Amino acid sequence: MRLEYLDPAQLASNPGNWRTHPAKQVSALRDVIDQVGWAGTLLFNERTKRLIDGHARKELWKGKGKVPVLIGSWSEAEEKLILATLDPLSAMATTDTGKLAAGMDLKPQQEGGQRREKKPRADPVQTSALE
Numbered sequence: 001m002r003l004e005y006l007d008p009a010q011l012a013s014n015p016g017n018w019r020t021h022p023a024k025q026v027s028a029l030r031d032v033i034d035q036v037g038w039a040g041t042l043l044f045n046e047r048t049k050r051l052i053d054g055h056a057r058k059e060l061w062k063g064k065g066k067v068p069v070l071i072g073s074w075s076e077a078e079e080k081l082i083l084a085t086l087d088p089l090s091a092m093a094t095t096d097t098g099k100l101a102a103g104m105d106l107k108p109q110q111e112g113g114q115r116r117e118k119k120p121r122a123d124p125v126q127t128s129a130l131e
Helices: 021-036 055-061 076-091 095-105
Strands: 001-004 042-045 050-053 067-072
Touching: 021 055, 042 076, 050 055, 050 076, 055 067
Parallel strands: 042 067
Antiparallel strands: 001 067, 042 050
16 A cells, blocks of 8 residues: 555546545535544555545535545455445444543643643544544
8 A cells, every 4th residue: 555645636536436425524524634634544556546545625625625544455346345444344343431531621822831732623523423
């Protein structure tokens, strides 16, 4: 596998993609990317020329520049298996609520150590559902 930065408009969506992305999720995803930038990649199969993971990020970022893409080479059968299992396997993880609470100090800091107060979101972002 290799990492490249590509125009998302050039990446063909996968017709077997079974995930849908409601507006609330896409809005949360946009907010996170705007706040911290890209912290992950799209996953693309160079053999089939289809996207495997990152369909919402692809649509969100069209016309805004290149995105990080992890490129691999898998057979049709392997691609289908990855597409079918990648998100469900991630969803099987459990939550250590203590570590989550300890690590969720999300208030951005200003220069000099002062904290900026941000207006709370009307609906909390559930980062595990971002894609």
